[in-house]
Amino acid sequence: MSEQQGWPAPRATGAVSGTVTVPGSKSISNRALILAALADGPSHLTGLLAARDTALMRSALVSLGVGISDGSTSVTVTPGSLKGPASVDCGLAGTVMRFVPPVAALADGVVAFDGDEYARERPMGVILGALRTLGVQIDDGGTGRMPYTVSGTGSVRGGEVTLDASGSSQFVSALLLAGARYDEGVDIRHDGKPVPSQPHLDMSVGMLRERGVQVDDAEPNRWVVAPGPVRALDTAIEPDLSNAAPFLAAAVITGGSVTVTGWPSQTTQPGGQLPDIFTRFGASATLTDGGLTVRGTGRVQGVDLDLSEVGELSPVIAAVAAFADGPSYLRGIAHLRNHETDRLAALETEFNALGGDVKQLEDGLEIRPKALHGGLFHTYDDHRMAHAAAVLGLLVDGLQIENIGTTAKTLPEFPDMWSGLTS
Ligand SMILES: O=C(O)C1=C[C@@H](OP(=O)(O)O)[C@@H](O)[C@H](O)C1
Ligand SMILES: C=C(OP(=O)(O)O)C(=O)O
Numbered sequence: 001m002s003e004q005q006g007w008p009a010p011r012a013t014g015a016v017s018g019t020v021t022v023p024g025s026k027s028i029s030n031r032a033l034i035l036a037a038l039a040d041g042p043s044h045l046t047g048l049l050a051a052r053d054t055a056l057m058r059s060a061l062v063s064l065g066v067g068i069s070d071g072s073t074s075v076t077v078t079p080g081s082l083k084g085p086a087s088v089d090c091g092l093a094g095t096v097m098r099f100v101p102p103v104a105a106l107a108d109g110v111v112a113f114d115g116d117e118y119a120r121e122r123p124m125g126v127i128l129g130a131l132r133t134l135g136v137q138i139d140d141g142g143t144g145r146m147p148y149t150v151s152g153t154g155s156v157r158g159g160e161v162t163l164d165a166s167g168s169s170q171f172v173s174a175l176l177l178a179g180a181r182y183d184e185g186v187d188i189r190h191d192g193k194p195v196p197s198q199p200h201l202d203m204s205v206g207m208l209r210e211r212g213v214q215v216d217d218a219e220p221n222r223w224v225v226a227p228g229p230v231r232a233l234d235t236a237i238e239p240d241l242s243n244a245a246p247f248l249a250a251a252v253i254t255g256g257s258v259t260v261t262g263w264p265s266q267t268t269q270p271g272g273q274l275p276d277i278f279t280r281f282g283a284s285a286t287l288t289d290g291g292l293t294v295r296g297t298g299r300v301q302g303v304d305l306d307l308s309e310v311g312e313l314s315p316v317i318a319a320v321a322a323f324a325d326g327p328s329y330l331r332g333i334a335h336l337r338n339h340e341t342d343r344l345a346a347l348e349t350e351f352n353a354l355g356g357d358v359k360q361l362e363d364g365l366e367i368r369p370k371a372l373h374g375g376l377f378h379t380y381d382d383h384r385m386a387h388a389a390a391v392l393g394l395l396v397d398g399l400q401i402e403n404i405g406t407t408a409k410t411l412p413e414f415p416d417m418w419s420g421l422t423s
Helices: 026-037 052-063 094-104 117-121 125-133 170-179 198-210 241-254 270-280 311-321 334-338 343-353 383-393 404-409 414-422
Strands: 017-020 043-046 074-078 086-089 108-114 137-139 148-153 159-163 186-190 222-225 257-260 284-288 291-295 304-306 328-331 357-361 364-368 375-377 399-401
Touching: 017 241, 017 414, 026 043, 026 052, 026 074, 026 094, 026 170, 026 198, 052 086, 052 094, 052 404, 086 094, 094 108, 094 125, 094 148, 094 170, 125 137, 125 159, 125 170, 159 170, 170 186, 170 198, 170 222, 198 222, 198 270, 241 257, 241 270, 241 291, 241 311, 241 383, 241 414, 270 284, 270 291, 270 311, 311 328, 311 334, 311 343, 311 364, 311 383, 334 343, 343 357, 343 364, 343 375, 343 383, 375 383, 383 399, 383 404, 383 414, 404 414
Parallel strands: 017 257, 086 108, 159 186, 304 328, 375 399
Antiparallel strands: 043 074, 108 148, 137 148, 186 222, 257 291, 284 291, 328 364, 357 364
């Protein structure tokens, strides 16, 4: 397979049906690793995601002095005294570039951060500025972007900080996750347009509370974390529901039936909204002990959806909308311009290159279904662009996906799983 040709996206020959088991959640895995690293004793984690983003998080924590046993999905994390000098490769992982600096601030010594070329485009200024307000010395050459160094003294004062987290919920989560270990805890106020990705904020708060940390989030746009220990906790990570999205989408657009095993009855993952979202498109969703089953009807309705809470699902949802019987509007997702690539521009460009009619709105996308033709779909090193392309490829002849390997960011098994479902 040459890079020029890309990966031939499997074409569905009929209704796609099957059962899929997806590995651990990226967002829960990387939070569990951070919280175990800051805890008061060793924690055993099972169901951990083994993918590029979690490998980068593991390396980052180990380089700061944390012990992590060998093992891909089952590890023991043993906190150690955090020390520099260290170098952290963030790759393109938002959870590494945003969540690790507040941890590095607790280390004694200098910690240098860098990442992929495009990682230097992802906004960092808000979290670096907030850390400075909390007493941390940071050098980013005045850019508000990568590369930067965090020079820790072994402790952080903490206290009050106001920031604008409308660009990414990760700015708030980053401070929440480390804040209990700061001398004064942390009292975060958001001032700006709404913070996206509420489920991810609930995930941070929920996981802290499970570990005995006091978090007060009763007032809108304010989070107060009391100083104190983070209790060690042995925990099993939920499957990654966002990575389940393309598989379920296959059922929706082909009139098939796909079951994802191990679907939690309660979750803070944004993918918890997928049953509702696919129902809006006209499919049905049933949760049983066997998992979540989504059944397509062969007909896909256009939708008007506010995806501000679940932005990371947007590329796959856009692909489903491309086969609807009327236009769709995906709103509340201006912050997708700060993701692995500018996802609004990338979706518009790539869908339209296949003959589609997609238009960027100020805060989202308008998708008017049109007959699509094959071609090379560029992924911009974005795993979810690759997922969207795979969904389109089910119903479009001759679609090739450039750099399918980019799915290794959160699901290295994607090409095999996808071929398996569609063969
Ligand atoms: O905290 C997290 O684990 C995440 C938060 C969200 O970021 P944004 O709020 O920047 O969209 C989400 O899109 C990302 O995939 C993971
Ligand atoms: C936005 C995403 O990732 P990151 O954690 O790198 O921000 C994503 O996975 O869709």
